[in-house]
Amino acid sequence: MEKNEESLDMDNSEKEPIPLLFGRNVRKYRKERGLTQEQLSEKLGISQKHLSIIETGTQFASASLIGRISEVLKVSPGDLFGGSSDILIEEIKKTRAMLMTFFTNEMNRHSSILSSEIKNTVRRFSN
Numbered sequence: 001m002e003k004n005e006e007s008l009d010m011d012n013s014e015k016e017p018i019p020l021l022f023g024r025n026v027r028k029y030r031k032e033r034g035l036t037q038e039q040l041s042e043k044l045g046i047s048q049k050h051l052s053i054i055e056t057g058t059q060f061a062s063a064s065l066i067g068r069i070s071e072v073l074k075v076s077p078g079d080l081f082g083g084s085s086d087i088l089i090e091e092i093k094k095t096r097a098m099l100m101t102f103f104t105n106e107m108n109r110h111s112s113i114l115s116s117e118i119k120n121t122v123r124r125f126s127n
Contacts (some may be wrong), residue, residue, distance in 0.1 A: 003057065020057030024064075025080045027055045029073040043072045 030040050030127045041051040044065065053059040059071065 017057060019054075019060040022060065022080055022083050023055040023057040025082055026051075026069060029075050029080070030055075031118070033073055040072065044068050044114075 030037070035058075037048050037051050037055070041048045043052065045068075046065070050059075054061050054065075066077055066080065070080055090102075
């Protein structure tokens, strides 16, 4: 039974709410840097209470605050969400490649249509 409970705990940790995961990582990196909540909140320009509720996962940080936290703690935003920045970079590269392919195909398609329309217009005026 203990083994089943342990596996359930592992499953639950994988599905941990993002604000809670984020808050735990902020706390982890803050402590690794030897900062108190008071020191970090001062560097971020927020109250200690605000930082506390972020660290407990009660409230989520704004995008701009996430950026400031990552700068002050000298970690990537991806690290604050528990992911590796290398994994995030690879995902961004894949998404960029997909978008470039899509836009290239769309440009070629529209170019072909435009070219055809120009030829038809030239033919009409030539006759």
